[in-house]
Amino acid sequence: MYKYFSDKELECKHCEAEGIDPAFMQKVDKLRDKLGFPFPITSAYRCPDHPLEARKNAPGAHASGRAVDIAVRGEQAHRLLQAALDAGFTGIGVSQKGGVRFIHLDDLSDSEGRPRPHVWSY
Numbered sequence: 001m002y003k004y005f006s007d008k009e010l011e012c013k014h015c016e017a018e019g020i021d022p023a024f025m026q027k028v029d030k031l032r033d034k035l036g037f038p039f040p041i042t043s044a045y046r047c048p049d050h051p052l053e054a055r056k057n058a059p060g061a062h063a064s065g066r067a068v069d070i071a072v073r074g075e076q077a078h079r080l081l082q083a084a085l086d087a088g089f090t091g092i093g094v095s096q097k098g099g100v101r102f103i104h105l106d107d108l109s110d111s112e113g114r115p116r117p118h119v120w121s122y
Ligand SMILES: [Zn+2]
Pocket: 012, 013, 014, 015, 016, 017, 046, 047, 048, 049, 050
């Protein structure tokens, strides 16, 4: 279905439910193709019962199926950010401190309690 990603790595890690949005994932696939380096996906779809979603007031971007966290750092993180902005991703979360380094991408539209476009850190 995707050139670079298996359904397995995109499912909910809590219950193996599949819920990634195919149109969103096509954009990620294209970005991966353009950049030419591996995108280890640390989190993609998360069902509303996933522990990280269940503790929120309302399920977050990952529960929509239109978000991924990509383990990337340094120069590759810089290249990824530039390409993601060019590609129109509207939600960009940057975690680049300590052992767990990743960039969150989503393409959600502006909504109550979830402004877009938006950049945040963790
Ligand atoms: Zn789940």
